[in-house]
Amino acid sequence: MELKLLTSMIIAASLGLAAAGEANAQEALAKSSGCLNCHAVDSKKLGPSFKDIAAKYKGKADAEATLVAKLTAATAHPAVKAGPDDVKAIMKWVLAM
Secondary structure (H helix, E strand, C coil), X not given: CHHHHHHHHHHHHHHHHHHHHHHHHHHHHHHHCCHHXXXXXXXXXXXXXXXXXXXXXXXXXXXXXXXXXXXXHCCCCCCCCCCHHHHHHHHHHHHCC
């Protein structure tokens, strides 16, 4: 019984570390792509905070596709340095907030 509990705790901790590592990588990607020049995670800068963006699109099934399209087309947002796959990864991170 104790072994099962210990194993479950180790697995849960590993998953938590993996998710934290992925979030850190996505934040680093947002920084290297210039996103953090105009946006912050939890406060308004030149653009809205990432948490405000996540709240605005919460529950919308097409949120990720809509945001990726806006960013890569550079029509509703200034041109971005990141490629489409990187924009998609950043949007997954933002929408998970």
